[in-house]
Amino acid sequence: MKIRIGIAGYGNLGRGVECAVRQNDDMELAAVFTRRAPETVSVLTKGAAVCSAAEAAAWRDKIDVLILCGGSATDLPAQTAEYAELFHVVDSFDTHARIPEHFARVDAAARKSGHTALISAGWDPGMFSLNRLYAGAILPEGKDYTFWGRGVSQGHSDAVRRIAGVKDARQYTIPVETALETVRAGETPELAAGEKHTRECFVVLEEGADAARVEKEIKTMPNYFADYETTVHFISEEELRKNHGGIPHGGFVIRSGVTGWEKENRHVIEYRLKLDSNPEFTSSVLVACARAVYRLAAEGQAGCRTLFDVAPAYLSAKSAEELRAELL
C-alpha cells in the first residue's frame, strides 16, 4: 500500500513534487488540485486525477498527505490552515519573519481536526535551518553565517522587470568568495549584507529603452540593489532564453565555534547546496516530509510540526535497522 499524495497548485513546485513522487517507490500521486479549469491542465503522471480545488473535500479518504505548492505571499497564509481541516498537509512557507504566526494558525486548525501538518519545509527554511540548529547545539559558543547563491532570486528578478523599459530580466545572487573563504578559515567577521553577496543582472530592454537610465535605476534601487555591488548586462531575448532559462540556486550555512577549557580549539561546520533546480530540490524535501507526516499521523500526532520536530528516520524510506546498518 503506497502513500497517496495530493498536490495543491501545479506550477514549478507542483510539477517538482510530481517528479519526486515518481522517484519514491513507497508513494503514488493520487490527484492534482488546481484553480485553473481542470481540463486545461495536463499532468505527467498516468492515472493521476486533475481536479478543481473546490472538489478537494471529496478526496478526504483518497489522499494520505496533501502537499501545498502555492506561494508564501498570498496562497499559503490562508491555504495551509484551510486544507489542514481536511488533510494531513505539508507546505514550504518561506517568509521567515511570519513563521511563528503561520505556525500558530496551522497548529490550531490541525489540532482541531486531528490532522498532522508540517510547515516551512524546503532548503531555507528547511535544510539550512536544520543545519543552523544542529551546529548551534553542538557549538554553543560560535557564530552562524548563511550565504546564498550562486542562484536566481525571483524577487530581485521581478524588481528589475518592473522598471520601465525592461522587457525581461534575470538576477543572480552571488556569494563574495573572499568573505566565504574568511569564514571557512574560522574567522568570525561582522559582515554587512553587501559584503556577503554581489548581484548580477541580465536584462532584455524594450525597443528604444535607455540602457544607461535602466542601469542606474537598478543600481540605486533601495533594499534590492543599492547596498550591493551590482553588475548589469544587457542581452537579447534569445540569449536570455538560451543561457538563463534555468532556476539554479544553493548556498552555504557555516558555523564557526570554539571548544576547550580555554576555548583554544576552533571548529568549522559547513553545509553547502548546489542546485540545478531550486523548485525541484524544494519539492524533493517536501516529498520526504510527506513521508514523515504520514508516519506521524499514523501515530495520531495531531498539530503542526517543522523539520525541527521530526526524527530524521521518519524522512527516509529505509527501516530503522537498514539505516543503522547502512548509514550510521
Added chain:
Amino acid sequence: MKIRIGIAGYGNLGRGVECAVRQNDDMELAAVFTRRAPETVSVLTKGAAVCSAAEAAAWRDKIDVLILCGGSATDLPAQTAEYAELFHVVDSFDTHARIPEHFARVDAAARKSGHTALISAGWDPGMFSLNRLYAGAILPEGKDYTFWGRGVSQGHSDAVRRIAGVKDARQYTIPVETALETVRAGETPELAAGEKHTRECFVVLEEGADAARVEKEIKTMPNYFADYETTVHFISEEELRKNHGGIPHGGFVIRSGVTGWEKENRHVIEYRLKLDSNPEFTSSVLVACARAVYRLAAEGQAGCRTLFDVAPAYLSAKSAEELRAELL
C-alpha cells in the same frame, strides 16, 4: 535545576565532555568515574566529584545522564549496556560494522531497567551519518561519498609505532583534492580507497634505526598503507611535539543526485567539518545528545536510540518557539 552529567572515563574524550558541559548553561558536571585511583585524578571543574567506577551505583539518583567516554574496542561493548542498568547513557561507539549488535545489547538492557540510551554519537558515526540520511531521503536517486581528513588517524599512527625502530609517529589521512573536486562538480565516479585518500606519516626513529627499512615497512603494510599513496617524513622528537601535538580531523559527506521527469537536473549536497580537536568536537556532540536523552527520559521513552531517532529540537537548549523564530 540543571541537567546533572556524569562522565565515565577521563581521557581526551572525558576531558572534552567536561569542557563542553561548562559551555552549556543548562548542565553541570556532577561526577567523573575512573578506573584509576580517584585520588590520582584531578579534574578541571570545581565541585565535581572524582569516584572509582565501582562506586557508580551510589550515584543513581544524583546523575541525570552518564556519558561514557571509553573506547569502542574493549570498553563500550560491555560498559554501555552495564551502565544502562543504572543510568540514562550516551556513548560514541564507532565500530560501524558492529553497531547493530551493540544497539541490540544496549536496547535490551535499557528497556529492562527503564532507561534511555543513545549510542554512536559523534561525527562519524554521528553528524556524518545524519547527513547521509537526510541527503539520501531528499535525493533517493544519487550516490554518497565520504572523505576523511585532513586529520590524525589514531589507528594508523599506532600501526606505524608498532614497527621496529620507530620511537613515535603521527599519521595524517588526506582527501585527494582532485577526487573531491570531481564529486563536488556533480560527477559520480567509482573511486577505490586509494583514489580518495593519501597518507602522510611523520616518524621519529629510535637511535640507529634504518630509515629506508622503516619507510619500506610502512609503505608496504597491507590494509593500512599498501593501497594508498603514502609519504613518510623523518623528524626529530621535538618537531613532532611542536608541530604535530594536536588531534585535528574532519572530512566531507557529499551526495550527488538527480531530479526531474527526465532526471535532467543535478544537485550536490555537501557537509564539511574542519576540526581543531577531534575528541573535543565528538564530546560536544555527546553533550548535546545528553540533553536529548534527558528529555526523552522525562517522557518515559525507554530503550536505545541513535541520532536518527531524535527530533533535532531535543538537542538544542533553545525552546521550540525560539528555534522557530530565530533559526527556521
